[in-house]
Amino acid sequence: DVKVTQSSRYLVKRTGEKVFLECVQDMDHENMFWYRQDPGLGLRLIYFSYDVKMKEKGDIPEGYSVSREKKERFSLILESASTNQTSMYLCASSKDRGVDTQYFGPGTRLTVL
Amino acid sequence: ELKVEQNPLFLSMQEGKNYTIYCNYSTTSDRLYWYRQDPGKSLESLFVLLSNGAVKQEGRLMASLDTKARLSTLHITAAVHDLSATYFCAVVLMDSNYQLIWGAGTKLIIKP
Numbered sequence: 001d002v003k004v005t006q007s008s009r010y011l012v013k014r015t016g017e018k019v020f021l022e023c024v025q026d027m028d029h030e031n032m033f034w035y036r037q038d039p040g041l042g043l044r045l046i047y048f049s050y051d052v053k054m055k056e057k058g059d060i061p062e063g064y065s066v067s068r069e070k071k072e073r074f075s076l077i078l079e080s081a082s083t084n085q086t087s088m089y090l091c092a093s094s095k096d097r098g099v100d101t102q103y104f105g106p107g108t109r110l111t112v113l
Numbered sequence: 114e115l116k117v118e119q120n121p122l123f124l125s126m127q128e129g130k131n132y133t134i135y136c137n138y139s140t141t142s143d144r145l146y147w148y149r150q151d152p153g154k155s156l157e158s159l160f161v162l163l164s165n166g167a168v169k170q171e172g173r174l175m176a177s178l179d180t181k182a183r184l185s186t187l188h189i190t191a192a193v194h195d196l197s198a199t200y201f202c203a204v205v206l207m208d209s210n211y212q213l214i215w216g217a218g219t220k221l222i223i224k225p
Contacts, residue, residue, distance in 0.1 A: 040122070042201060042215035043156075058212065090155060101146065102213065104155040 003027070004105035006091050012111045019078040021108050023091030029103075030096060032074035034058075034066060037088040037107070049074055081112045115140045115206050119216035127224055129191050134219045136185040136202035144205035145185045146213065147176050149198045156201065159187075192223045 007022035025032065031050050035043040035058075045058030047066040055066050063085060067075045074093075078085055088109050092102040116139040126132055136145070147159040160169040162178035162185060169176050173196065175188045185202055199220045203213040 040217055042117075042217040043203075043213075044215070045212060048212070092156075101158045101161055103158070106155045 004091055004093055004103050006089075006105040006108050008108050009106060010109050010111075012113065013078075013081050014113050015082060017081050017112075019081050019110065019112075021076040021078075021089055021091075021110070023074045023076070023093075023105055024072055025074075025093040025103070026072065027093065027095070027103075028071065029093040030071075031094045031100070031102075032068065033092040033094075033102060034064075034074065034076045035090045035092065036060070037090055043090065046076065081110075083112050086110060086112045115142065115204060115214045117202060117204050117214050117216040119200075119202055119219050121219060122217060123220045123222075125222045125224065126192055128193055131191065132189050134187040134189075134200055134221070136187070136204075136216055138183050138185075138204045138214070140183075141180075142183075142204045142207055143178075143180050145178050146203045146205075147185070147187055148201045148203065150201065150218070151198050159200075189221075194223050194225055197221055197223045 004025045013019050033048040034046040037043050044060050046064050049055045049068045052071050065077045088107050090107045091105040094100040094102045118137045120135050145162045148156040150156045160176040165180040167178045173190045178185045199218045201218045202216045206212045
């Protein structure tokens with residue numbers, strides 16, 4: 001079974017703090033994705049990566065950055081957390097570029113006070 | 114810009130009834146996914162529909178895709194309580210690194 005793990009299920013941070021969200025997949029997938037999920041808005045893509053050290057902006061990259069130093073690990077960084085970044089963050093991975101099912105981690109619910 | 118609309122966004126129904134969730138999208142795509150999310154849990158893939166006329170079924174759920182109408186349906190037959198969840202459709206954005214564009218989700222509550 002594909003396993004995607006995220007470093008924290010719940011996280012509470014203060015405005016202005018630097019926040020790291022980590023995601024690890026164990027199936028040697030090429031592609032990794034970071035989404036945020038907000039009620040009534042579905043999932044919105046923040047960043048994605050099709051290869052190590054490669055990254056591409058999604059629909060809402062502002063205020064976020066990412067790092068992919070190893071194939072299995074994809075990190076989302078909030079340089080200076082703000083209250084409007086309070087959300088559920090979901091990491092996903094898929095095997096191949098193009099048509100391929102994305103497998104999701106359990107999510108991190110981040111609250112910024 | 115590709116937009117994906119699901120309706121209804123909320124559905125409360127009795128066990129044993131049939132119902133359909135609709136997923137409309139605004140520009141050409143021939144690939145669509147359905148996912149399920151249980152409360153407090155992550156998303157689980159249900160179906161991938163890869164061509165016009167595709168139909169997939171698993172248990173009481175059946176999904177279909179009409180690329181000409183830009184419409185997918187998720188039909189629930191004789192609903193049971195265990196199917197209570199939020200259901201999302203996601204459409205592949207062609208010519209854009211195959212990014213997925215997601216609907217807002219349909220929250221389905223099935224009452225015994």
